[in-house]
């Protein structure tokens with residue numbers, strides 16, 4: 101009798117396990133083997149015969165822009181919507197990037213008193229119309245953040261206004277939450293992956309702070325990523341790869357030693373007015389995070405959602421101070437020795453940097469200091485309409501190999517000053533990111549296996 105009972109228990113346990121396994125497979129089906137649709141292929145194969153060395157040529161370099169956390173809001177005119185419209189009106193025409201990526205929280209979806217959440221069609225329409233009416237000649241990629249998924253029963257739900265108003269909605273739908281695109285340039289191939297990490301079915305606030313991709317899905321995603329040969333792979337997600345809630349308020353910047361990838365969180369546009377420019381110059385990756393000008397940050401529009409819901413009420417464009425992005429040498433804190441040809445720095449004949457300004461290069465006065473000593477060679481504009489590249493001759497062999505050096509580039513216009521300074525090395529070593537708590541948290545919750553990752557989170 102006891103034997104029979106034991107068998108029954110065993111059978112019952114097995115059935116339970118089976119059921120659990122079935123439910124698990126069912127609920128994570130969409131995460132397995134993500135099909136990544138690829139768009140925008142510029143056909144042309146990598147010409148390996150071109151000897152790559154960093155000189156004065158405006159070649160081997162491209163750049164893009166990332167913004168995050170727009171929180172377009174029906175109820176909050178200051179910041180939020182206003183900054184977004186200014187980004188399009190005042191910043192984008194000066195930057196002229198290859199493309200813009202928005203990593204989530206396109207709309208605010210909160211009510212007047214910030215108590216309840218709801219998807220407002222006016223917020224989504226404004227987002228959509230602003231891009232349609234204000235962005236010309238720049239590709240635009242977007243993905244949802246947690247605010248864009250508040251109160252959504254499913255992707256197909258009518259409340260999912262991203263599906264009807266998001267710029268990349270069809271790509272996300274097709275790829276089951278993930279899409280990718282590729283830049284094929286004559287000197288290299290670069291892959292970009294966007295992850296829509298909204299919970300597919302709905303916990304509403306506060307549980308949907310967590311991204312939905314499991315670490316297993318991340319691994320699969322990564323194997324997908326690593327299976328192809330790209331000079332660099334960039335991943336964008338609204339959630340840090342650790343899907344954590346501990347990092348509140350910290351800007352995450354971390355280097356993952358086991359995977360040789362770098363994770364860089366970008367601050368928000370809605371309150372801090374931040375945008376990021378990322379340049380890839382001879383496979384060295386550099387970026388700069390810049391806030392909107394104070395003239396924009398201080399101005400207070402009265403009304404943002406137009407009465408007819410369709411014509412965008414554009415603010416007057418504001419001049420911006422020059423934005424400087426140094427691409428050679430590369431900032432040592434963010435170097436990825438296994439993935440970047442850092443030896444190029446030592447071999448290079450010129451310092452290289454991008455200067456974004458609405459003024460003609462002839463009206464800019466550029467000064468350079470290395471280790472606080474004014475650089476003897478003058479800076480020279482060698483770029484064109486598409487590439488605001490400046491160079492200055494230099495001799496890296498005159499600098500101490502094993503030390504940390506600083507370079508500062510300052511650009512004066514008749515009325516404004518822009519500058520950038522970074523620390524660099526010539527021995528291909530990396531220096532600590534100093535990400536503080538953020539880095540510690542990421543390094544203790546290692547889930548990412550991708551090479552380079554731009555994420556953002558807001559709670």
Ligand SMILES: *[C@@H]1O[C@H](CO)[C@@H](O)[C@H](O)[C@H]1NC(C)=O
Pocket residue numbers: 146147148152160287288289330331382383441
């Ligand atoms: C991109 O990768 C290819 C293949 O490894 C290489 O030949 C080429 O030099 C790389 N491009 C750059 C800019 O380093």
Ligand SMILES: *[C@@H]1O[C@H](CO)[C@@H](O)[C@H](O)[C@H]1NC(C)=O
Pocket residue numbers: 221222407408409
């Ligand atoms: C604009 O949108 C609001 C909210 O959906 C609606 O009440 C109003 O009638 C719309 N206005 C026009 C002119 O369509």
